[in-house]
Amino acid sequence: MTELERPVVLIGPMGVGKTTIGKKLARSLKITFIDTDSVVVAKHGAIDKIFGEQGEATFRRFEEEAVAESLTKPSVIATGGGAVLSELTRQRLSELATVIYLSTDGRHIQSRLRRGNRPLLKDGMGDWNRIYDERRSIYESVANFEVETSGKPLTISVREIKSKLGLE
Numbered sequence: 001m002t003e004l005e006r007p008v009v010l011i012g013p014m015g016v017g018k019t020t021i022g023k024k025l026a027r028s029l030k031i032t033f034i035d036t037d038s039v040v041v042a043k044h045g046a047i048d049k050i051f052g053e054q055g056e057a058t059f060r061r062f063e064e065e066a067v068a069e070s071l072t073k074p075s076v077i078a079t080g081g082g083a084v085l086s087e088l089t090r091q092r093l094s095e096l097a098t099v100i101y102l103s104t105d106g107r108h109i110q111s112r113l114r115r116g117n118r119p120l121l122k123d124g125m126g127d128w129n130r131i132y133d134e135r136r137s138i139y140e141s142v143a144n145f146e147v148e149t150s151g152k153p154l155t156i157s158v159r160e161i162k163s164k165l166g167l168e
Contacts, residue, residue: 004029004031004074004098004165005074006074006096006097006098007070007071007073007074007075007076007077007096007097007098008025008075008076008077008097008098008099008100008161008165009067009071009076009077009079009093009097009098009099009100010022010025010076010077010078010079010100010102011079011083011084011093011099011100011101011102011139011142011143012081012101012102012103012104012139012149013081013104013128013131013132013135013139014080014081014128014131015128016081016102016103016104016149017102017149017154017157018078018079018102019035019037019078020154021078021102021149021154021157021158021161022035022076022077022078023076024154024155024158025076025158025161025162026075026076028158028162029076029162029167031074031075031076032073032074032075032076033075033076033077033078034070034075034076034077034078035077035078036063036066036067036070036077036078036079036080036083037063037066037078037079037080039066039069039070040059040062040063040066040080043062043066044062047059050062060082060085060086063079063080063082063083063086063089064083064086064088064089067079067083067086067089067092067093068089068092071092071093071096071097077097081131081135082131082135084135084138084139084142085135085138090138090142093142094142098144098145098165099142099143099144099145100143100144100145100146100147100161100164101139101140101142101143101145101146101147102147102149102157103136103139103146103147103148103149103150104148104149104150105148105150105151106125106128106129106132106150107150107151108150108151145161145164145165147160147161147164
């Protein structure tokens with residue numbers, strides 16, 4: 001088993017591949033994979049239902065708790081695209097994790113977004129572009145490393161992350 005000093009946390013916009021890349025990375029490192037959106041769903045129900053019935057602020061609080069809980073053990077953690085909006089989460093990430101920002105030029109995002117129910121994307125790619133533009137500087141400021149994922153096979157992105165972590 002590869003020993004990591006800190007959890008590896010993947011951040012970035014909706015649809016960039018945090019979960020898919022995270023699973024593959026965790027498998028190659030032989031460590032646990034955690035998807036914070038799945039943690040929220042398991043504890044509180046469907047994300048779109050939380051947004052609809054309790055509002056975004058409640059979801060963000062649940063997300064903050066899920067990230068904090070996930071940071072307690074060596075693992076690869078995929079966060080929701082907005083997890084870094086929380087100042088407390090950003091502080092925890094900087095203190096407790098190695099953060100990888102998965103960036104994209106956006107060309108492959110539209111096909112990925114069709115597969116999920118995304119409560120913040122009422123206007124599809126228009127909303128996605130606006131949200132990414134608003135969050136990009138936060139992703140950059142929180143990350144220890146950036147990995148550009150546009151048009152790359154998953155194996156290349158995983159290899160690049162492992163290289164940045166000094167594990168390949």
